[in-house]
Amino acid sequence: MLTLHGRARSNYYNAVKAVLIEKGLEFTEVKEPVPPTPEYLKLSPMAKVPCLVTDQGPLTETTAILDYLEDTCPEVPLRPADPYERAKFSEINKSLELYVEWVARQGYGVLRGEETTDAEKAYVAKHLAQAVEAIPSLTSFDPWVFGDTFTYADIFCYFMLVYARHSARIHAEIDLLDAVGATDWFARIEARESMQRVLADAAAYEP
Ligand SMILES: N[C@@H](CCC(=O)N[C@@H](CS)C(=O)NCC(=O)O)C(=O)O
The missing domain is CATH 1.20.1050.10 (Glutathione S-transferase Yfyf (Class Pi); Chain A, domain 2)
Known part of the structure; x- marks a missing residue:
């Protein structure tokens, strides 16, 4: 199960959300307040949104998250292979x-x-x-x-x-x-x- 933490006004959050939808992946969203809660800082130590919580743990930094989605969901490829x-x-x-x-x-x-x-x-x-x-x-x-x-x-x-x-x-x-x-x-x-x-x-x- 994938959980996307952040705010729908964040351009980075929305980039991950759009790619999740493009790939047809199921996910839930959790709205994170400003300033970040101590719980959120455990998921995202730099206090940035988004954070994607995966079965293996949390992930931050949008392009790292997008690469993870490519590697785990290659059925809908959105990145060149060469x-x-x-x-x-x-x-x-x-x-x-x-x-x-x-x-x-x-x-x-x-x-x-x-x-x-x-x-x-x-x-x-x-x-x-x-x-x-x-x-x-x-x-x-x-x-x-x-x-x-x-x-x-x-x-x-x-x-x-x-x-x-x-x-x-x-x-x-x-x-x-x-x-x-x-x-x-x-x-x-x-x-x-x-x-x-x-x-x-x-x-x-x-x-
Ligand atoms: N390099 C980060 C940038 C993310 C970012 O800057 N997010 C902003 C919202 S658009 C944020 O979390 N700002 C809160 C802060 O800087 O404390 C990424 O790729 O995800």
């Missing part, structure tokens, strides 16, 4: 996480109605502009992140961009999706049945 292709696939996921989501995150205060400092604004603008230049060398989002095959990179990268695009618009005056040619792909991902459920739950989420 070693080089798999490494390139990880390269794209990691690049969007580190150089887009984690950069844009410096400005997420604004999404909660907080002020962003000039230093934060400058950091986001500089590093996102660099990422926007680089991303087309990694993927063209046509039709999917990893070429002709739908993979978990489509779900993961969607969630690396979903909040980042607001930070990019506000702090760097960049239309992130347009700038990297991802607008049509973004709509294709949102049209998937798995995503419709995840996005509806996120919209209905109450802290």
Whole structure:
């Protein structure tokens, strides 16, 4: 049995949830409060959501969880098998996480109605502009992140961009999706049945 702990407003939580649905796996959800309870810290020592509790124990870090799901549920493959292709696939996921989501995150205060400092604004603008230049060398989002095959990179990268695009618009005056040619792909991902459920739950989420 799989239990997903976290919050439906978390982009990382939603990435795991969408992949669980894509794979047709059964799971239950447990909403975790902020700040984390002492019990949750035993499952997720870094206090991050999501955490997937498996029969063997808890797992954190979204891409580690997604790789676990690939290894334990290969019937619905969502990751390339060839070693080089798999490494390139990880390269794209990691690049969007580190150089887009984690950069844009410096400005997420604004999404909660907080002020962003000039230093934060400058950091986001500089590093996102660099990422926007680089991303087309990694993927063209046509039709999917990893070429002709739908993979978990489509779900993961969607969630690396979903909040980042607001930070990019506000702090760097960049239309992130347009700038990297991802607008049509973004709509294709949102049209998937798995995503419709995840996005509806996120919209209905109450802290
Ligand atoms: N690298 C982590 C990032 C997860 C993450 O940052 N989750 C946020 C919510 S979107 C969180 O738990 N924030 C609470 C905190 O940082 O204390 C992963 O891949 O799962």
